[in-house]
Amino acid sequence: MHHNQIRGWTLLSPALIFLLALGIFPLVYAIWLSFHSLNLLDPSRGTRAVGFENFSTILFKTPLIGISFPESLQITLIILVGSLCLELAIGLILAILVSRTSASVLLRMFRSSLMVPMLIAPAIVGMMFRFLFEPSFGLIDFVLGLVGVAPIYWISDPNVVLYAVILVGVWEWLPFSFLVFLAGIHAIPPEQFEAAAVDGAGFFEQIRYITLPWLRNLAGILILIRGVDLIRNFDVIFTLTYGGPGRSSASLGFSAYLTSFKFFEVGQGTAYAVLILILINILVLIFARYLVPAREETYGG
Amino acid sequence: MLSKGSLKLAFLAVLVIVLIGLVAGCAAPTAAPPPPAATQPPAQPAATQPPAQPAATQPPAQPAATQPPAQAGVKTLKIITLTGPRYEMATTAMANAYNKAHSDVKIQVEAFPQEDQIAKVGMDVAAKGNAYDLIWIDYKFIGGYADAGYLLPMDDYLKANADWWKDLQGDVYPQVLNMYSYKDHWYGLPNDGNTELFYYRKDVLDAAGVKLPTTWDETLAAAQKLNNPPKMYGLCGNFARYWATDFWLSMFFSKGGVIWDPKTYEPGIDSAAGKYSADMMVKLLQYAPKEALQWEEGDVYSNMGSAGICAMAPAQWGGAVLTNPTLAKLADKIAVGRVPAIDAEGKQLILPMGGFGLGINAKTKYPDVAFDFIKYWLSRENQQYLVQNTGQPARNSALTDPVNLKIAPYFAAESENLKFAVPRPVVAEYASAEQIIGNELDNVFLGKKTTDQALKDANSQVRDVLVKSGKLVAK
Missing domain, CATH: 3.40.190.10 (Periplasmic binding protein-like II)
Structure with a gap:
């Protein structure tokens, strides 16, 4: 082997070892475990190979956790679509409005304050909203009551609970889309708006023909990042609803948790995680293919 | 600037350190935390065979034959418990008091929310490890863990401490105590009673x-x-x-x-x-x-x-x-x-029936100390201290003790309701x-x-x- 090659491999090796130990090995082990049965409540039974049984149980039967994979997937997709639509739409509107306003001290303070929800750990956000959503002493129903709205059972009504989860997610992650869109708008050369104004383009035409095409790439990246995040969604659900009432808000991530850490069926729980991983990869491929186009296709201006 | 040779040497050194770290990390679940050489147990550890002699009751200052000499170093034992006042605070208080009374012992407390605690112990059982010497245990797991060879039968220790054992048997409702007996062996003792x-x-x-x-x-x-x-x-x-x-x-x-x-x-x-x-x-x-x-x-x-x-x-x-x-x-x-x-x-x-017990890992290097700590926790004279530190005792005398009732008035009802309690299925x-x-x-x-x-x-x-x-x- 060439001297430079040895040096190259030597330089790479710490990173490679870490990658193998912390990335590749756990993944391979998880895949191996997903074809095995291991119950932590009764470890004396040991680990035994079960072929595709874990996957077939999850996909085609109602597992012990009491919710089927399609039902969990449906809950996850409702949260995913609801959150993404609201976060992107409101984030975009806010970014456009703020970008058109002169940069006063108040505005800078407003921008900074928008960051706060994003800085709080999701588990804390969930716990905080659990109190805020309390019909008896929570702030939200109290304020709604002042304007004559009857108490809403945010987290105990199965017909409302998913709206609550979406609202909490939007509250926390709206600043992210807002900041990304704002940065994108600031990156648009001002000459384009000036030229458009000279040509007689109004506010909405400038948005339609300049702002939105420029932000298309960023929107794709936002959808990708938040989409993956929402499929894995666990911490807010854990602390806010615990997948309930019943299993009304048991997303895929939470169902995997229930399998592994409530029923302690680690093999089946890992199979759940592998399925989520496959799903995320499929969605990433779709997002990457259709939402994040190649560079030359985008900056049309 | 570093020469090519010294650069290569530096990276090789990093590589070796990383490899050693990884190997050590991989070995951790199956090997005991490495205490100083002097504290290593004898080559034939008596962990699964407690001594017939009442060495367990001796304070560690008079070490049992199975233990290394006291002056050789501090015996460190880990106890895994649950988070929350009734569990973690009580365990920490009892561990600290025990450590204070035994200069050659250090009981370390690790507390986790219940699901995490069950998962961690379960992993240790599955790996046949000894990550924990003492286990805060829900009675329903006694059978599974005992069958896996994870828990140390305490029978010999109880025989060796006959008076203390008789006192405990007379002071804890039989239905509470018997939850920790499995296939005619005692794999745990109740330190926390509840219904x-x-x-x-x-x-x-x-x-x-x-x-x-x-x-x-x-x-x-x-x-x-x-x-x-x-x-x-x-x-x-x-x-x-x-x-x-x-x-x-x-x-x-x-x-x-x-x-x-x-x-x-x-x-x-x-x-x-x-x-x-x-x-x-x-x-x-x-x-x-x-x-x-x-x-x-x-x-x-x-x-x-x-x-x-x-x-x-x-x-x-x-x-x-x-x-x-x-x-x-x-x-x-x-x-x-x-x-x-x-x-x-x-x-x-x-x-x-609710409540919890304490069990000993069959692979602990210090079974005598582990049992001695359980005995210390459950001893009649330490129950007021336990209650002062947010513990909830299993001993009936502690639940009805007027001093304890001033701190926790609900103990009277606890004692009354425990009469009607039966264990949930112990599997x-x-x-x-x-x-x-x-x-x-x-x-x-x-x-x-x-x-x-x-x-x-x-x-x-x-x-x-x-x-x-x-x-x-x-x-």
């Missing part, structure tokens, strides 16, 4: 002229009378998930129900007792806040103890929160009594069964299933669990 209690707002009941209900029918009538939402609800309770199972059990057991036949393992959830209990919960739920569908223990505490919207919590796990003024704003208005029975005479009353599969029953009860409360259908489904799912574990043969 369900009836918490109620004495001022609210008095103002309405309602006597403390003694049956479930009376409880339902009282809840109806006291119900004045949204300011005051007749009743509160855990109606969510496996917490709902615990509520249901207090009626189910009293009505003569069994989760499964102890001999044949045939499930008995779908039964007259099951239906009575589920239907009664549906009726009671009318007088509870709607949000109780998502309530667990902590929510009852906050809504009854501080928000003050609940008049009664008739089947609540025992605990200090609701009667402790520093934890509940309305503690001085809350009293504790006996859980309702089915019949007026109180003959049909059987409650689910690991029960942990899945309680989840399944809770989920099916939720389906009834949410109107997704009828009581009959939910109980039938629960029965069938629990059956699947038992078949999968090999305890029951598939039909």
